[in-house]
Amino acid sequence: MTDTTRSSSDIFNNEDSNTTQNPHLEDMMAARLSRRRLLLGSAGAVATTALGSIGLTGCATGAGMGAASGMSAPLSSLGFAAVGKSLADKVVVPDGYNVQIIYALGDPLKASTAAFKNDGTDTDWDNRAGDHHDGMEYFGLDANGKPSANSASRALLAVNHEATTDQKLSSFFIHTDGGKTSLPRPAAEVDKELSIHGLSVVEIEAKAGQWSYKQTSSYNRRVTPTTEVVISGPAKGSEHLVTLFSPDATRARGTLNNCGTGKTPWGTFVSGEENWFGYFHRDAKDNDRRGKNDQQVPALVRYGRPAGAASRHGWESAGTEDKYVRWNNGAVGANAKADYRNEMNTFGYVVEMDAYDPTLAVRKRTGLGRFAHESVSFAKPVVGQPIVAYMGDDARNEYMYKFVSAAKWDAADANASNRMAAGDKYLDKGTLYVASFKDDGTGQWIELSMNNPIVAANPDFEFKSDADVAIFTRLAADAVSATKMDRPEWGGINPRTGEFYMTLTNNSNRTVDGDASLDSANPRFYSDMKGSKENKGNVHGHIIRVASGKPTDTTFKWDIYLFASEADADKSKVNLSNLTDENDMSAPDGLVFSDVTGLCWIQTDDGAYTDKTNCMMLAAIPGKVGDGGKKTLSYKRSDGSEKRVDTYIGKSQSPDILKRFLVGPVDCEITGLCETPDGKAMFINIQHPGENTPMADIGNPSKFSSQWPANAGYGAGKRPRSATIVITKKDGGVIGS
Ligand code: FEO
Ligand code: CA
Ligand code: CA
Ligand code: CA
Numbered sequence: 001m002t003d004t005t006r007s008s009s010d011i012f013n014n015e016d017s018n019t020t021q022n023p024h025l026e027d028m029m030a031a032r033l034s035r036r037r038l039l040l041g042s043a044g045a046v047a048t049t050a051l052g053s054i055g056l057t058g059c060a061t062g063a064g065m066g067a068a069s070g071m072s073a074p075l076s077s078l079g080f081a082a083v084g085k086s087l088a089d090k091v092v093v094p095d096g097y098n099v100q101i102i103y104a105l106g107d108p109l110k111a112s113t114a115a116f117k118n119d120g121t122d123t124d125w126d127n128r129a130g131d132h133h134d135g136m137e138y139f140g141l142d143a144n145g146k147p148s149a150n151s152a153s154r155a156l157l158a159v160n161h162e163a164t165t166d167q168k169l170s171s172f173f174i175h176t177d178g179g180k181t182s183l184p185r186p187a188a189e190v191d192k193e194l195s196i197h198g199l200s201v202v203e204i205e206a207k208a209g210q211w212s213y214k215q216t217s218s219y220n221r222r223v224t225p226t227t228e229v230v231i232s233g234p235a236k237g238s239e240h241l242v243t244l245f246s247p248d249a250t251r252a253r254g255t256l257n258n259c260g261t262g263k264t265p266w267g268t269f270v271s272g273e274e275n276w277f278g279y280f281h282r283d284a285k286d287n288d289r290r291g292k293n294d295q296q297v298p299a300l301v302r303y304g305r306p307a308g309a310a311s312r313h314g315w316e317s318a319g320t321e322d323k324y325v326r327w328n329n330g331a332v333g334a335n336a337k338a339d340y341r342n343e344m345n346t347f348g349y350v351v352e353m354d355a356y357d358p359t360l361a362v363r364k365r366t367g368l369g370r371f372a373h374e375s376v377s378f379a380k381p382v383v384g385q386p387i388v389a390y391m392g393d394d395a396r397n398e399y400m401y402k403f404v405s406a407a408k409w410d411a412a413d414a415n416a417s418n419r420m421a422a423g424d425k426y427l428d429k430g431t432l433y434v435a436s437f438k439d440d441g442t443g444q445w446i447e448l449s450m451n452n453p454i455v456a457a458n459p460d461f462e463f464k465s466d467a468d469v470a471i472f473t474r475l476a477a478d479a480v481s482a483t484k485m486d487r488p489e490w491g492g493i494n495p496r497t498g499e500f501y502m503t504l505t506n507n508s509n510r511t512v513d514g515d516a517s518l519d520s521a522n523p524r525f526y527s528d529m530k531g532s533k534e535n536k537g538n539v540h541g542h543i544i545r546v547a548s549g550k551p552t553d554t555t556f557k558w559d560i561y562l563f564a565s566e567a568d569a570d571k572s573k574v575n576l577s578n579l580t581d582e583n584d585m586s587a588p589d590g591l592v593f594s595d596v597t598g599l600c601w602i603q604t605d606d607g608a609y610t611d612k613t614n615c616m617m618l619a620a621i622p623g624k625v626g627d628g629g630k631k632t633l634s635y636k637r638s639d640g641s642e643k644r645v646d647t648y649i650g651k652s653q654s655p656d657i658l659k660r661f662l663v664g665p666v667d668c669e670i671t672g673l674c675e676t677p678d679g680k681a682m683f684i685n686i687q688h689p690g691e692n693t694p695m696a697d698i699g700n701p702s703k704f705s706s707q708w709p710a711n712a713g714y715g716a717g718k719r720p721r722s723a724t725i726v727i728t729k730k731d732g733g734v735i736g737s
Contacts, residue, residue, distance in 0.1 A: 016304075016395060016397075017395070018396070018474070020478040071597070071598060072737070075597060075599070075736075077621070078619055078621065078656065078657070079736065080619075080661065081094050081095060082582035082583065082659040083662065084660075085612055085663065086663040087613065088614075088666075089707065090708065091662065091665060091686065091708075092663040093661065093662050097729055098727065098729075099726075100211055100726050100728075101712060101714040102204060102212055102723075103129055103202055103213045104129060104714060104715055104721040104723035105131050105174075107128060107213065107715075108128055109202060109215065109221075111215060113127040113128060115716070116715060116717075118715060118717025118718075118719050119717050119719070122174070125196060126195050126224060127222065128195075128196075128222075129159075129161070129200055130159075130161025130195070130197060130199075131161055131162075131164040131174070131196040131197070132162040132163045132164060132722050133159050133161060133671075133685035133722045134258065134672055135258070135259060135260045135261030135262075135271060135590075135672050136673070136685055137158050137262070137263045137674050138683065139156040139157075139267070139269070139356060140155045141155055141156060142154070145219075149267075149677065151677070152676035153205065154203075155676070156203055156355045157201070157674070157724065158199065158200070158269040158353065159199065159200045159672070160199060160259060160261060160271050161198055161258065162687070163257055163275070164193060165688050166312070166313065167694075168695070169181050169312070170313070170695070171189075171192070171196065171313065172695045173690075173698075174196060175189055175192070177699070178695045181695070183314045183317045185315065186318065190324065193315070195222070195224050197224060197254075198223045198256070198258065199221075199258060199271060199353060199362070201219060201221040202214075211681065218358075220358075223255060223362055225254035226254050226323055227362070228252075229251065229252050229255065229351065229364060230251060230362070231250055231252055231364050232352075232428050233365050233367035233470065234367055234466045234467045236249065236467075238471060239336070240296070240467070240468070241346055243339075243342050244337060245326070245340075247337045252346035253326070255271065255351045255364075256276045257278075258273060258274070258351075259272050259273075259274035259373070259375075259394070260373070260490050260590075261376070261672070262350075262376030263378070264378060264419075264422075264426070265378055265381040265426075266413045266419050266422035267356075268419045268422075269352070269353045269355045270365070271350070271351050272373025272374050273347050273350075274394060276348055277344060277347075277348075278312040279313065279327060280309070280316075280329040280343070280344045281330070282300065282307050282309045283330050284307050285330075286330040286331060289331045296341070298461060299475065300329070300344070302472075302475055303370075305329060305344060311327060315327040316328040325340065329344045345370075348370035348372070348373070349366055349368065350365045350368040350373055351365065352365050352423045356419070357419075360420050363420065363423065365423070366467075366471070367430055368401075368403045368432065369448070370470060370471050370472070370474075371399075371473055371474055372393050373391060374392050374393075374488065374490055375591075376390075377391075377493050380493065380498065381409040381411075383408075385408060385550070386404045387404075387407070387409055387426045388551035389402070390402050390502070392488025392489060393474070393488055396486075396507050396509045397486075397507070397509060397515075398474070399434050399435065399485060399488070400488050400502060401435070401473075401477075402434075403427075403431070404430050404433070406429040406431075409426075431449055432448045433445035433446055433447055434448055436483050441520075442556065443555070443558050444554060445554045446480045446482065448469055448477060449466050450463065450465065450469065454479055455480065458475075460479065461476075461479070463475075463476060483522075484516055484522070485507075485544075486506060486507035486510055486522045486538045486541060486542065487504055488503070489504070489505045490503050490591040491503075492592055494545075494600065494622060494624075495595055499545050499546060499625055500547075501544070501593075501600065502545070502546075503543050503602070504544060505541045505589050506537070506539055506540060506541040506608070510522060510524075511525065511537070512525050512635045512636065512637055513638055514638075517643075520645060520647045520648070521544060523647040524573075524574065524633070525537060525635060526538075526569075526570075526573060528574075540609070541586070541587050542564060544558060544561065545559060545561045545625055547624070559625050559648035559649060559650050560647060560649050561622060561623075562577050562602075563575070563577045563649070564584075564588050565577065565585075566579075566586065566612075567581050567584035573633065578652040578654070579653055579658075580655060582655035582659055584609075585604050585609070586604060587604050587606035588604055589671065590602070590605075590670065590671045594736070596675065596734060597679055598621075599619050599736045600620040600622045601620075601661075602619075603617045604616050604617070605671065605687075613663060614663050614666055615670045616661075616670060617662040617664075617670045618659060619661045620658045620659075622657075625650075626648075627650055627651040628648070630648055630649075631646075631647050631649050632646050632647075633645045633647065665686065665708035665720075667691045667692045668686045668688060668689040668691075668708075669688060670685070670687075671685050679734040679735055679736075679737075680728060680734055682727045682735045683724055683725070684724070684726075684727060685724055686708070686709075686725060687722050688722055689722070690708070690719075691705075693705045704720060707720060708721075
């Protein structure tokens with residue numbers, strides 16, 4: 001969800017707990033090194049030399065389940081006319097394109113489940129599409145229903161259902177009267193709310209160019225916050241994951257607030273748990289109960305749950321059954337085996353699912369760290385080299401991460417028959433790194449493990465094992481003074497260059513000086529007006545990119561590919577990428593490269609420019625790190641002195657290479673993107689249309705801020721619904737070309 005001025009539920013979506021006073025890296029490192037006489041080890045070798053040429057191996061990777069089928073020649077310009085900014089309650093695409101709505105909140109996933117009435121009376125929610133469709137991946141099926149990397153007409157979509165449209169505890173569109181907004185919450189309402197979170201797998205098929213989902217497919221699946229899952233990787237068995245449900249800390253229940261996604265080189269789905277902390281209740285006395293020596297107390301604060309924190313939906317209040325009590329994260333029992341004091345530690349991971357096999361449990365891949373996960377971007381695998389995955393922690397002033405597997409890539413695993421075993425092999429053992437950006441345009445990946453003495457000897461939080469690093473990752477990253485970023489969202493690997501891109505969606509806490517002061521990688525502070533309201537900080541966000549000689553390198557070069565901005569903003573301070581009416585945007589969030597065209601698709605989740613346009617998706621032909629130049633920005637500190645910030649900016653934009661492709665209906669976010677292997681059908685999610693509808697207007701559809709998708713002819717009722725759409729070209733061509 002966006003950061004800037006939206007619904008009251010935003011407080012639960014933007015945890016803000018990084019109060020570390022990380023100064024610039026150079027100062028910090030110098031101080032720590034001299035104070036402790038510790039060395040970073042080989043991972044800490046400072047990168048000052050220019051990096052060698054990027055090792056490119058092309059993009060056609062053969063026919064493995066995790067592989068793309070091929071890539072077209074580079075485009076020199078985008079093959080469509082830009083769509084204008086829009087406030088209409090519909091999906092707008094360029095001339096020559098079609099939009100079909102195929103899969104919305106409440107759609108039945110079993111033959112026996114009733115059609116969706118969309119009036120708050122629907123039941124059987126465990127067998128319906130969940131809410132707030134977010135990240136999504138495509139898993140092809142051949143004509144016989146068997147896995148196929150090349151099928152462009154039949155597939156499974158694996159979909160995140162991140163959250164729900166809520167105001168004051170309730171998830172209001174799914175309850176007849178909007179639901180109860182005080183405690184205790186009714187169990188019947190909470191049961192529905194639990195079921196609409198999690199993941200779904202749904203079979204889809206195209207017949208004569210018309211896509212639809214298949215209600216009766218045996219592949220259809222729901223994973224909810226109550227589905228049993230398996231803990232994998234270094235944190236398995238940790239004392240910090242012991243619960244009444246799983247005293248040996250090997251199992252847990254469910255996945256929650258799933259935002260970005262990824263597809264592994266061995267053909268499974270991975271999903272990031274993002275704003276899970278907000279679902280937990282801690283009463284005001286919980287710190288006293290735990291005692292001063294309980295390391296969980298500072299960890300809970302660092303992960304957004306100080307004592308007295310109220311939960312987003314009050315699920316813990318719905319009764320004495322275990323499925324409700326577990327959302328109380330207080331140390332209320334005799335010990336950790338008798339309560340759910342550790343329940344929150346079982347969330348915050350990347351989870352892996354085999355979309356093709358509904359019988360296999362989802363696994364929490366704890367080796368990839370615990371934070372507000374978004375997407376997982378896998379570098380192109382190279383035989384004999386480790387698997388490398390890039391990730392971000394989406395909260396203000398949080399960090400960017402990289403995981404490097406211990407196992408070396410075996411090309412046979414692209415067609416592994418046991419895909420989850422391949423996941424065990426590549427994701428359960430490896431090394432996690434956090435990014436530090438320097439002001440000379442280079443950067444460093446710093447190892448987060450007990451091998452790094454700064455982590456192992458950290459005076460602020462005692463790490464006893466790599467399990468502790470996996471569970472309390474943010475505290476380890478604080479210790480090494482990683483760079484505080486402007487809310488890392490989705491990442492993507494440019495298939496033509498191997499460079500890693502990451503959206504930094506916005507940061508209302510960025511300041512000229514102070515704890516989150518401007519730095520080279522987060523260099524903008526400015527004011528933007530939305531009507532009569534002034535927003536300050538990095539209001540519109542930017543996209544950073546990183547180039548390495550090899551994905552496993554611990555040093556890199558970086559620049560800022562794109563500064564998001566309104567077109568009429570000052571070109572010397574704010575609109576630094578020269579955006580125009582055809583491509584101006586705010587709050588880039590989703591970012592996916594097409595494996596067919598190499599185009600970079602950018603999606604927004606914005607609250608700052610929504611006085612002029614609904615959220616959107618743009619297509620880009622990106623260049624490469626270093627194709628622009630150095631830029632020095634000048635600011636005034638609070639004491640009146642000048643602060644100069646050097647940054648590195650990609651080449652100036654133009655509508656030939658960056659163009660608005662789609663604008664969504666009112667109050668939505670555009671998110672999730674996957675495509676058929678031929679690039680001729682693209683699947684997108686429209687999340688939470690109508691979310692700013694006042695709850696008091698639940699009985700008055702004419703007051704809904706959106707009636708999409710019903711107003712586009714999809715489904716019963718008028719209540720707005722999150723939904724998957726598919727975009728095709730009327731001439732049958734490749735999208736964007
Ligand atoms: Fe769920 Fe960070 O967006
Ligand atoms: Ca967002
Ligand atoms: Ca504005
Ligand atoms: Ca997001």
